[in-house]
Amino acid sequence: MLHAKDAIEAEVLAALREVDDPELGVNIVDLGLVISCEIASDDVSITLMTTPTCPLGGLIAETAAVAVGKRLGPDYTVHVRIERDALWSPDLASPEVRTRFAPKPFRPLSTVRTWLSRLAGAS
């Protein structure tokens, strides 16, 4: 029973990975916007987070519900709720996403050295 639940949760997360934040081009699971996913027999309840100033929350919830419903098929009822007051932090994002968007250290000397070596190579 537990394994079946885990398998459904994996399917739900796979479906949610198809839903991107449109401006970042990163899916909502890796961004850490999925608060919870509760499965009770044929009922799936998902809670996502957004901010009280973001107008995209409703659209993302609709897209997520469609993606999960399509993945699980007609035997499941999918509910997606948006929590607007949760405080998101970059630590909730996946390590890959954090690495991708982490500030790059500014090393002026190595930058100049790279330019000079390119120039030398070009000449």
Added chain:
Amino acid sequence: MSASRWLRAVLALAAGAAMVAGLSGGLARLGLVPLLSSAAEHHGALMICGFFGTLISLERAVARGGAAALAIPALAACGSLLLILGFTGPAAAAFLLAGLGLFVITAEAACRVPALFTAVMTLGAALWPLGTARWLAGASVPEAAYAWLGFLVLTITAERIELSRLTKPSLVTKAILVAIVITFAAALVAGQPWSGSRLLAASLGALALWLCCNDIAVRTIRGSGAARFCAACLLLGYGWLLVAALALASWPPAGSAFGHDAAVHAIGLGFVLSMVFAHAPIILPAVIGARVRYVPALYGPVMVLQAAVAARVVGDVMQSDRLIAAGAWLTLASLVAYAATLAATSVDWSCLRES
């Protein structure tokens, strides 16, 4: 379609109508089209309060949820209509109420999620009613316009900080932003750029540089699709903010009508409209359910818009009426091309191929 979504679509159309009236007023001021209404006199109010104000308050009302919040963009839309009909006083009162309403729901959001971006957004929202109150008290539209533009600049800045939290800016970086934003708002409250412009110009330039260095767009520009398109528009917009800061410092509006014209159009068209072009394919489906999407062809109108702003600013610097007129027509062309391209993305072309 639900009643709420219908109302949102009507409000978005009202914002579009204010933009059309504002643009025709702008063209009439330049003597390029006949004067039809009071739109020419109130070009700035229609564009900033009527168009951008309605859109931003609609966006915020949708984010908040509930039909009651839609009264705020509805008030702004009423303000536009009253202004077009020539009722300036009632129009200003409607914009003031809309501005106060936006300030209240933004402050409420800041209480629910206390963060740097909600604080900056609330400060920005306070500048809209400030400018409108000055207008109601007898100031001219150009005198009120900088507080209104400050509202747009800080609202966009706040949205960018919200998204850029992913880059984990350091405490020092955040402290620098706080100092810049406070200086910028203080300069506007003190009446700049009409009573000296250095503080406003310096803080606006510093804000543009801060955004250039810390916005997540610096990273997403290396991506693809809509993310890259948004980043390109934003980075171009930051360039225009820098140009506006230079114009304010070099040709203070108090002594140069051309300096004023260059600064307000670099901010309003170069920065704010570039931002609108960036986000319309993302926001319109969320706000009114429009089935539009990003397509690479949208880069075309964006480039035309950049040429339009360049013509306007260079025309101002050279005091060339012909270049300024060319800038106005190019702006119109970019808007028409953008709207047509975006509308075309909602059409199912496959049925044409089949027939």
